[in-house]
Amino acid sequence: MLSWRRKSYVVLMALVLILSLVAVGCSGSNQKDADQNGGQSAAESDVIKIGVYEPLTGTNAAGGQMTLEGIELAKEMYPEILGKKVELVVVDNKSEKQEAANAVERLITQEKVNLIIGSYGSSLSMAGGPIAKREGIPVIGCSPTNPAVTLDNEYYFRVCFIDPFQGTVMSNYATDVLGAKTAAIIQDVQQDYSVGLSSYFEKAFKATNGDASIVAKVNYNTGDKDFSAQLTEVKSKNPDVIFAPGNFLECGILVAKAREMGINVPILGGDTWEAEEFLNQVANYKDIYFSTHFTAEEPVTEVSTVFLDAFAKKYPNKEVNAFAALGFDTYILAKDAIERANSADPKAIRDALAETKDFKGATGIITLDENGDATKTAVIKKVEDGKFVYETKVDPK
Amino acid sequence: MSLDVFLQNVANSITLGSLYALIAIGYTMVYGIIRLINFAHADLLMVAAYIAFYGILVFTLPWYVSFAIAIVLTTLLGVSIERVAYRPLRSAPRISVLISAIGVSFLLENLGIVALGARPKPFPRPEDLVWNIQIGNISFLSLTIIIPVVTIILLIMVTYMVKKTKMGIAMRAVSRDFETSSLMAVDVNKVIAATFAVGSSLAAVGGIMWSMQYPQVDPLMGVFPGLKCFIAAVMGGIGSIPGAMIGGFVLGICEVMLVGFMPELSGYRDAFAFVVLILILLFRPGGILGENVVEKV
Numbered sequence A: 001m002l003s004w005r006r007k008s009y010v011v012l013m014a015l016v017l018i019l020s021l022v023a024v025g026c027s028g029s030n031q032k033d034a035d036q037n038g039g040q041s042a043a044e045s046d047v048i049k050i051g052v053y054e055p056l057t058g059t060n061a062a063g064g065q066m067t068l069e070g071i072e073l074a075k076e077m078y079p080e081i082l083g084k085k086v087e088l089v090v091v092d093n094k095s096e097k098q099e100a101a102n103a104v105e106r107l108i109t110q111e112k113v114n115l116i117i118g119s120y121g122s123s124l125s126m127a128g129g130p131i132a133k134r135e136g137i138p139v140i141g142c143s144p145t146n147p148a149v150t151l152d153n154e155y156y157f158r159v160c161f162i163d164p165f166q167g168t169v170m171s172n173y174a175t176d177v178l179g180a181k182t183a184a185i186i187q188d189v190q191q192d193y194s195v196g197l198s199s200y201f202e203k204a205f206k207a208t209n210g211d212a213s214i215v216a217k218v219n220y221n222t223g224d225k226d227f228s229a230q231l232t233e234v235k236s237k238n239p240d241v242i243f244a245p246g247n248f249l250e251c252g253i254l255v256a257k258a259r260e261m262g263i264n265v266p267i268l269g270g271d272t273w274e275a276e277e278f279l280n281q282v283a284n285y286k287d288i289y290f291s292t293h294f295t296a297e298e299p300v301t302e303v304s305t306v307f308l309d310a311f312a313k314k315y316p317n318k319e320v321n322a323f324a325a326l327g328f329d330t331y332i333l334a335k336d337a338i339e340r341a342n343s344a345d346p347k348a349i350r351d352a353l354a355e356t357k358d359f360k361g362a363t364g365i366i367t368l369d370e371n372g373d374a375t376k377t378a379v380i381k382k383v384e385d386g387k388f389v390y391e392t393k394v395d396p397k
Numbered sequence B: 001m002s003l004d005v006f007l008q009n010v011a012n013s014i015t016l017g018s019l020y021a022l023i024a025i026g027y028t029m030v031y032g033i034i035r036l037i038n039f040a041h042a043d044l045l046m047v048a049a050y051i052a053f054y055g056i057l058v059f060t061l062p063w064y065v066s067f068a069i070a071i072v073l074t075t076l077l078g079v080s081i082e083r084v085a086y087r088p089l090r091s092a093p094r095i096s097v098l099i100s101a102i103g104v105s106f107l108l109e110n111l112g113i114v115a116l117g118a119r120p121k122p123f124p125r126p127e128d129l130v131w132n133i134q135i136g137n138i139s140f141l142s143l144t145i146i147i148p149v150v151t152i153i154l155l156i157m158v159t160y161m162v163k164k165t166k167m168g169i170a171m172r173a174v175s176r177d178f179e180t181s182s183l184m185a186v187d188v189n190k191v192i193a194a195t196f197a198v199g200s201s202l203a204a205v206g207g208i209m210w211s212m213q214y215p216q217v218d219p220l221m222g223v224f225p226g227l228k229c230f231i232a233a234v235m236g237g238i239g240s241i242p243g244a245m246i247g248g249f250v251l252g253i254c255e256v257m258l259v260g261f262m263p264e265l266s267g268y269r270d271a272f273a274f275v276v277l278i279l280i281l282l283f284r285p286g287g288i289l290g291e292n293v294v295e296k297v
Helices: A004-044 A061-079 A098-108 A120-136 A163-177 A193-208 A228-237 A246-260 A276-281 A302-314 A321-340 A344-352 B003-034 B041-057 B063-089 B095-117 B142-166 B166-176 B176-184 B190-212 B223-236 B243-259 B264-284
Strands: A047-054 A086-090 A115-117 A139-141 A156-158 A182-190 A215-220 A242-245 A267-269 A288-292 A357-362 A364-366 A378-384 A389-396 B132-134 B138-141
Touching: A047 A061, A047 A321, A061 A086, A061 A302, A061 A321, A086 A098, A098 A115, A098 A120, A115 A321, A115 A344, A120 A139, A120 A156, A120 A193, A139 A321, A139 A357, A163 A193, A163 A242, A163 A267, A163 A288, A163 A378, A163 A389, A182 A193, A182 A228, A193 A215, A193 A242, A215 A228, A215 B264, A228 B003, A228 B243, A228 B264, A242 B041, A246 A267, A246 A276, A246 A288, A246 B166, A302 A321, A302 A357, A321 A344, A321 A357, A321 B063, A344 B041, B003 B138, B003 B142, B003 B166, B003 B190, B003 B223, B041 B095, B041 B190, B041 B223, B063 B095, B142 B166, B142 B190, B142 B243, B166 B176, B166 B190, B176 B190, B190 B223, B223 B243, B223 B264, B243 B264
Parallel strands: A047 A086, A047 A115, A115 A139, A139 A156, A182 A215, A182 A242, A242 A267, A267 A288
Antiparallel strands: A288 A378, A357 A364, A378 A389, B132 B138
């Protein structure tokens, strides 16, 4: 026989359990109602929701933040599309692939966005892409350059050039301008961007200089800080140039370390190098070249000037950069596509995006091909006197 | 591999190994006394790096003043973390303290992101301390000599303190049995606070050395050395101070020599570190210098 106290305790616990069950049930159904309302409001209401997933923390933080500055600038200039207010829903993907997939999932299922912008970093975009495809929400990438991002995904578009072009541009620059006959490659095996770009460079370089021209190929992982062993290996092979595309954080330390170790040959990289963090590490050195999407010295369209003026006004203390320009272009392209579709319906936006032709952006004229990729001019910059200096530009053939 | 390349790789592995060793000593010392893997250790390293960074750049202090302030403040922070997050859990199961340590680690990282921003900043290397040394074809930074020397001095100091001083004897007593030692008039709270003070100042020195070698500070900078040095401490036998030193060097040498001898496998460097760890633990479950404790049932 239970004591009176024990009994009342059991009754109390049972009550608590029942109450909590009821509470969960209620909140569950409320959630559902809210979701349904949310779903309706996104399609018909007077707000257009644009989701943004970018790395705002972690190893790619600088890239995501620069891009976001460009997107926010464009949003400030054009706050309304089709007479409806635009709401930016920004989600940090923390520079991690899993978080990028979660971010896209959340933007679509919870926030009910009409369109998504993002992400800096090819691997991050490739993690988000399949979910957007499954849910039928169009995505425009600002700077993911790996071809696989848009391949077999009719919902993914981008406003930048892709790595087969970028790799060839750098290989030609190394051969024709720097007079290189041999090259070494240092790649980050965890980044699709780095591995992809390296392989396109390798292919192009071997085509002009023969199969034996790549004298060393060494790897490292994202987050590594110590590159001394890899650089020792490269140094012993004595290449004419080094090609080392990768995240600006790792590459900043890597390039500085190479110079400290007395490796004085030109070092080449890709568009990710255009970040303050990279420059801070290598400011005292020279013969460092990289390709990028945009430069303030060579405004390509009238939109470039508009962008440059607006950027200088909004961020007076910041250097203008390619990622902000691409972020800006992505937003105005999204605006253009929604206006051409004359609807905020994701499917209609997708169809309008696929037909983008001769769109004037700050980074150039954008025509999207059957994969949803842009064909654009590449800019080559170098590090000189502690600054990024415009070197030359290369038009696509 | 030519002799030059080999010697260069030896220099590389000494630098990396002694850095690992320096941070691993702090891990192992705290574990040895209170059987807690202090996950916040690696984040204290980040805090110290940031304090030194702001000291030099914002307050334009000379590097030695800035480093001293960083060590003192980090030590205070370490002791207050113990007071707030670990002491209330003294009689709780060990797993609760471990979870609390993980919580502190996340708290420090995210506070860092909110307060200092997620974008990394360049760490100013003091020119008096860091310069290039060139011997024949081998080139390395002065840090390749400074870091091992600092590590060995600290190792000797910590070993002396634990073995010879009164506080050290109290620490060893506490590591055997909290309750019995408090019966013997050992102030357990004071001893554990002192353990954390020493552990945190080791983390601070490690953080400063780390950010001079890889001159970049960001709120998550502790994660990578934290993981690697934890492996080093386990390899050497967690709880054993000379073991941490040996573990650090073994790990550093293995990582560099893998890339040196087999450059095509360089992407598997981290995997290789774990393979070495597993092999060592298979043959010596307590680590290289660890005690093989037989559990009596």
